[in-house]
Amino acid sequence: MTATATPTDRDRRRWARYLVDERAEARVYRELAARREGEEREILLALAEAEGRHEAHWLALLGGEPARLPAPSLGGRVLGWMARRFGSIFVLALAQNAEDRSPYDTEPFATPQMAADEKIHREVVRGLAARGRRRLSGTFRAAVFGANDGLVSNLALVMGIGATGVSSSFVLFSGVAGLLAGALSMGAGEFVSVRSQRELLDATEPNAYADEALPDLDLDANELALVYRTRGLGADEARDKAHRVVAAAQAADRSQPYQRPAEARNDHEVVGSALGAAASSFLFFASGAIIPVLPWLFGMTGVAAVVLALVLVGLALLLTGATVGLLSGGPPLKRGLRQLAIGFGAAAITYLLGLVFGVSLA
Incomplete structure (x- = not known):
């Protein structure tokens, strides 16, 4: 009112x-x-x-x-x-x-x-x-996780290596090696994961193996209802659906093979393409992993290189976290800060370990 x-x-x-x-x-x-x-x-x-x-x-x-x-x-x-x-x-x-x-x-x-x-x-x-x-979930998941993994893992790598006191050229070499190894590993792993998922879905999807037998089933007492019950339908609903399918099959032209209406298949769309996911994972991991290496790649050394790497990676982590937040319907700033905390936390741990190993090797 x-x-x-x-x-x-x-x-x-x-x-x-x-x-x-x-x-x-x-x-x-x-x-x-x-x-x-x-x-x-x-x-x-x-x-x-x-x-x-x-x-x-x-x-x-x-x-x-x-x-x-x-x-x-x-x-x-x-x-x-x-x-x-x-x-x-x-x-x-x-x-x-x-x-x-x-x-x-x-x-x-x-x-x-x-x-x-x-x-x-x-x-x-x-x-x-x-x-x-759903339309972009498979490839997008690989892209976002690839970029985030590249940012965090390579930042942690160069921070840890740099803390040991080695030369800047060795830090650069380690960062590039980490980029290539990680990108190849992510791409291959994503391809196998998505391909295996799609093969699993193929194995569980309904097929046309028994369609040619449908016209010969007893209309009132057929076992097609059991098939629908295995797919989650209740006894009455499965029986009604089986009755309709068999009646349609018997009414069809017997001179032509009966083709049952295709059932909706949305799972493959959600999983995405194996090649697409692998390529996205490779490229986005590489694009994320190159960012921590940029200061050394352009000839910077020492504390200045470390600070610039942290700033660049921090901005990228905020961006990827905010993007995930937007697409998931969550608060972008909160997701971005969470990504930032995780990435910097991992980098801090490896940096401290690098300091410990650097002292022990001195």
Whole structure:
């Protein structure tokens, strides 16, 4: 129920802010819809239409278009800019977080329907973002983990080697060797992992081995129901489905081999391509592992090289952590700081070990 109290100037300023935010969100959804087709486009346009209804609510309370409106928030402007230029999973992930911060639960001038809409919008956007995550999950997982592993492992390597007191050329050689060895190992390991996963899925997927026998099964007492029960259906549901399949097979042209309708297979899409995952893992590990080596590669030595390596790797760790946070729907800064703490923690341990070995070898 909307509030019946006389609105204050503060209330009107808040309504104007809501109006601007609703328009910005609707614009983002329309921009994303322009880059989509089919069902996803329809869903995004429906979301934009719903935001338009919310916009109309605030316009009605304001008595029409205000002479002056507040500027869109920084987050809204960034989201709109990304939607116009990328239309990617990142925008949907950010939109999901934005929908999670709806103020309508405690807004006395918002209707219960508006508050409910915002909760549903978040789930709709989550579903759209989940589709995108599934499409890139295999290759993206290899890319992010590859880059992060390259950053952390090679930073730890050069910190540990450098702490022993060896020459800068030896630190550079160790860093390049670590880059090549790690990238090859990551690429090969990812290829074997994804390929094995796909082979396992192939072995468990339904196949057409028994399809030619379907027309000869007893319509009322057939064992096809047992097959569906092994796939998780209940007894009644499995029996009904088996009855439909056998009836269709018997009604088909006996002169042509019966082909059962294909069942949906989404697992391979989630796992991704073995070659794609291996190539991403190799390239991104190498791109991450080269960063700690850059100061020595350009001729720097001593403390200056160490400090610059730490700064460069720290920025890269914050970036990879924030990216994972965005795509997972989590807080980007928190994920970035977590990556930073893990990477610097590993580097600190190997540096201390290098100091110990350096002293013992002196």
